[in-house]
Amino acid sequence: MTAQLDLNNLDLTDDPEVQNDVFLAAFNSGQGAIFDSLYREDSISNLSGTPLTGAARTEAITALLATKPELKSRVRSYYATADTSLIIVDYDLVITKEDGGKQRIQGKCTDVLVRGEDGKWVMAVDRPVAGSIEDL
Template structure:
């Protein structure tokens, strides 16, 4: 399946998300998702498509680095469940203090190109 964090590894989308977020590239972030993937930016309120991109751009607008540490990866064929600890802390561009963290429960799928992409990105885990 590839080295941890590599595009060909199940936890590759987490590493790709962090790299794209920290580079300030919203289009690169969207490439770690399947076209119809769901993001749950607020518990109980899944979004997809342009709303997914907007939610990630909002997070990116803070101008803070995000850290993610995959804790578990459970693979069944071309589907995997990822448990990922993440955090974003510091002073945002507008002067607001940000202290966000959580444990994500994410579902990824390996595409025909061998890359894993998010199908469900739930940064709030069980919330």
């Protein structure tokens, strides 16, 4: 992360590198409510391995982040119109399994963001796809 971010006042800018920094800071905070605040209410997330929206998405995100996973990501591609953007990142995620062991998941994530009426970008679709999984 290149800048210090205020987790209580996150702003997804037009800059994909800053967007990535914001997502990483929110995710790695371990606070599901902070990360979930980057989503529209009707957003779809596949973060749990199943496409979820609404309360089910929020619950899955909160449960996952409570385990303090560690996420790294790098912007691979970025495309934008005035009110929609597509960001593709390579990610490296280390999670704690139910048995207490660690697991590394690496893959690509395709995110669609939309600009709201307030001018701020929010997540509409979050679709991580694992390429490799290994126990650590």
